[in-house]
Amino acid sequence: MAQHMRWHATVENPDGRKLRVYRGSQHGQYLGVYLEVADVSSFPQGWSVNAADKLTVVNQVFTKDSVTKGDINYMFSTYGIGCGYSSFMELTELQKPYNGYIWNDTCIVEVEFSQVSYEGPQIEKALGEKDEDLVKFKDLGLIEKALVPLLEEACLWHPSLMDCKQKRSPKFTEWAFTALGRVLQFLKNKKWKDMNENACEELQQLWGELAMSGLDLSWLEPLVKSSINMKGYADKVEKIKKLKLELMISETGMNIIKKKISDTEQSVEKIRKELVNAMEDLKRKI
Known part of the structure; x- marks a missing residue:
């Protein structure tokens, strides 16, 4: 099943977050998972987002065996728009069919936020306007x-x-x-x-x-x-x-x-x- 996976997959959420999954460190022997801010070009100068989050590769068969890393406390800004792990977990463990991390050719990566705060001119207003349509x-x-x-x-x-x-x-x-x-x-x-x-x-x-x-x-x-x-x-x-x-x-x-x-x-x-x-x-x- 592993041959069907997209090792440079990117998923962008409507609330301005982007999850990137790829072959990570040590000659591609690990799964890399990074959280990034989407469309930073639309943000004003001096913006920053402080967030605490957890990243999880879901075990779709044995939920308790899901791999979670965090809480990550990170300040996203123009100088650092992403954070995560280049060696989140070994690909050999991820790819074994009976381990349950890949099911129906699908690997699920979840992001959970416990705290988010915004700083910078007009950024809170710009992000808040999106909520009016929700x-x-x-x-x-x-x-x-x-x-x-x-x-x-x-x-x-x-x-x-x-x-x-x-x-x-x-x-x-x-x-x-x-x-x-x-x-x-x-x-x-x-x-x-x-x-x-x-x-x-x-x-x-x-x-x-x-x-x-x-x-x-x-x-x-x-x-x-x-x-x-x-x-x-x-x-x-x-x-x-x-x-x-x-x-x-x-x-x-x-x-x-x-x-x-x-x-x-x-x-x-x-x-x-x-x-x-x-x-x-x-x-x-x-």
Whole structure:
């Protein structure tokens, strides 16, 4: 199963945090896990974020064997936007199928915050404005308002989605349902004719992030794959339209040529008859 893992995976949450997982130190023999601040270019000069957090590689079979490191007390700023471990755990332990850290080709890494404070001009206001678009969804956390109706319908038809809250931390559950809502929103807003190369890449990225959530997505996967494959379908439709136009132009040209050939044949026949009559008239006079 290990060969399917993405060793440079990055997951960005809507609240401005980014988790990066990669092959770590000692010639790639360890799993590296780092927490970073996303989109720091939008922050004003002099900003800083003080946070205490824990990083956990979840054991999906034996929960008590999950590997946790922290609490990390770190000040994120323009001089240090990330913290974590280059040797979080040995890859040999991570990759053994019976150890339970990788299940269905998925490795789950959780981040838990116990304290977050912000400093710097206007940074608290900028971050606070994002919360205005969030609402409490069931007991699964704060979700974007636009995503709530889509998630309500999904949970109604697929109750097993609610099992996530029993197995995961509140923050992870909140992120998982946000990721699900974004995929559902994409599928709702995009028509098959809109599925160009850029749209397909965007959907693949959204789906790749959602696939790491551990949610039961068997009901959604066929629809996502079908939408991604729409790019080829749209290309075929466009090719058919182009061929139809070329055929119409060719047939019009062929009909013009046929008309010219017909007119020429009639002209040749007329001249032939006139030639025969002229020769017969010449014989009679001789």
